[in-house]
Amino acid sequence: MGHFSINSTHSLRGRLRHTLAALLLVSTSTAAMAADQVPMTIVINQSPWFAGFQKAVELYQSETGNTVNLDVNPFAGSLEKQRAAVRTGESPYDVLIMNAGFFIEFYTGGFLEPLTNIDAGFKLNPDIYTFDDSVYWNSETKQIDAANGDILSVPINPFLPLLHYRSDLYEENGLSVPTTWDELYANAKALHNPPAMYGISQRGQRGAFDVTFDVLPYIWSHGGALYADQKGGDYTVTVNSPETLAGMETYLKLAKEVGHPSTAGQTQTNVIQNMATGQAAHIQGVPAPALFDDPANSIVVGKVNYAPTPGTAEHPSSPPLGHWLGGIPKNIPDDRKTAALAFLTWFQTDQAQRAYAEAGSPPVSRAVLTSELADKPEFRYMKALADSIPNARLTFVIPEASQVLAITELRFNQAISGELPLKEALNTAATEIAKVMTDSGYTAPTLPPLE
Template sequence: MTVRTTRRSALKAIAAIGAAPLGFHIGTARGQAARQQPFTIIINQSPWFNGFRAVVERYQRESGNSVTLDVVSFAESLEKQRNSVRARQGVSDLLIMNGLFYQEFYHGGFVQPIHDIDPAFRLDPQMLTLADTVFWNEQTKTHDPRTGKLMSVPISGLIPVLYYRADLYQEKNLQVPDTFEQLLANARALNSPRVYGMVQRGARGLTEVSFDWFPYFNGFGGSIFRNEDQGDFTVTINSPEGKAALDFYLQLAREAGHPQTGGQGQAQVIQNIVTGRAAQAMIVIAAWAQMEDPQRSAVVGKINVARVPHAAGHRPGPPLGHWLGGIPKNVPRERQVAALAFLNWFQQRNSQVAYLEGGAPPVRQDVLADPQLGAQPRNRWMRALADSSEFVRRMWTIPEGAQMVSVLDLRLNQAVIGEMTSAAALNTIADEIHAIVRTAGYRTGKLPNL
């Protein structure tokens, strides 16, 4: 296993809260937020966007500062951010970077280390560090919190969780699954002509089936590379673990899934859940707001969530599909300062509570673990997120992510629609990813074909 994530940061944070110099911190936040230049945030239209917009509006009201939101689609957000950071002077002052692509902004030297803007800035110890991806050591090319610089502030800690129909579970006397075998058994029990036992995101897109498959892949003990942190990029996706994960994914689709899993993207999966057509799905936590919105959901109060299951003998492995806020180097200093003032305000507890109330999952441990907030029925997803945090796994650390995910989405989709066997798909993925990392100059190799 190449990528290891612990709850270290969060636990350290909890221990440190009493000692945290909050007075200084809040003082800094208020001071910085006082009078700032107008600035622009580029962000994609995610399921959690409404929550983000709500806090931005609140920030503008509280501080009197002006913020422009440049809201784009997922694919566009990557391209617009690239265009902005590569220009002589950027137009986007705060980049909301996705967990699959932020690496190319770090590697490319486009993001300004936070302490180069304000040496006094402190990432609140309560903030999640999201598998330490907010830190970057440009010499070792690793996310080392001890030697790396703080490059960004967490915006959204998206991970997939299992959404299930609690009412149907009760009706059929089912238990929340801990293992994949139990998940399959539940899906079979729930599957009927009127309700799909499980819906999966098997379509080919920018990142559809690949992100959906990763909890299975991780949960069977698979990894793309042998030891990424040690610089060993030997491709291991076509391992027996990888095959077991893909075979299980296909079995689930075949036996209790949507009849056209290969055509289901995130939007269709959410649509099936909120209309009551599906009993289970693994979706990012940010989709929760839609489940409880009577304007959008026919199953208000009937859905519950749990940590993603895993294969017997392995650990769960929800992949991190998170978002980080980074400030580019190529914008004027006063706009960098303005963007950082917002980030500083954003990490405060009150702001994070407002974020939660707006419908987005907060990125502060003390808000996520707040018993009062967690006890509210509409926040019943928070437990699942807290349960998942110690198992979260990064996707990759190298900037070739956009190329790799393109390979993954195509080949996995071909396996889902029956165009390739699972072994052929994984062997092809291994060949193609091997070619990508070899061309990029990493120390690599690959396993024999399955």
């Protein structure tokens, strides 16, 4: 999808003014502080939560009178535009909506303006989650550093997986919400009745950051990882550790015994459709509750509930962060930086976060996720999300993430499809990841191959 201006979409403006006014208006003082800014442009990806963000932007415009343009693209297209923008003489974009898998390359490249350089008094709202301290960056040590780092971004969306389950079928069959993979397997087996109903539908298709994202909860909750300790600077490659192997074996057990027959070909869209059309008893995915409760898109309205991803007896639920952060590039004029920061400051307010949530997008505010909204049926995902965020972990804190993901996306997919035996796929991935790391100057020892 190409570039467009919400301001120019008059019919949309009218509809959204009518509906969002009923949600919650931003306070006069907050709107006044943000008013009279130069026009700004945000580059963003098309995603299940985009509609909520779009409506929040529309509310910001109607409350402040400021102009915001949205340049909307597929995931990979948005990333490439951002990479090009920060390397030109002047970025055409004022806010970059960066994904958890790739924001580090913008941090390490020095492409983002520390937000306190724009406004010395800027602070992150204490109700906003920092998502494993991902908003802080120490440019000297090149590390995530909440104590000594600059604030380089503001969280935009808490993109992390939750377990989705058919609450009506749980009630009919007397099932309890699982907290371990073994419990999930037992529940999925009880409901598995192919081809009418699959016990679980899992994403296994290779993409930019697809199958890797979905297998990490299995791997981490078995004590495995891609590296020994990225945040601590230990880049020993552990993708072929016994613990990582155990996590992948659990994933494959579910896929083969109670899952979709073509798990290796399942995209995020496929998985969501399987739930929405009543063909999956469970999925693991980012919350998109408005979709499942929309009669035009779903036959399971009111029948999908949410829980944290399972863990094991030894390791609790540990979901990966695929969240989104808004950063301001250095290579734009000061007045555009000020306009961008005005929007990001407004976006953190309780009023904005409530409107964002009520427009269909999961908020990044602890206060909103744990508010009375969570007791309403349409926001029933909020409690599971609030329980999950404290245990969520960054997937990558190295700028070579895209190179590593190219390896893991291929090798995990080959293991799931049966193109390569699991141990061979993990050993191959370890060798390839180690080469990427050593070629980039890291010390990256490997483990003995799995036999």
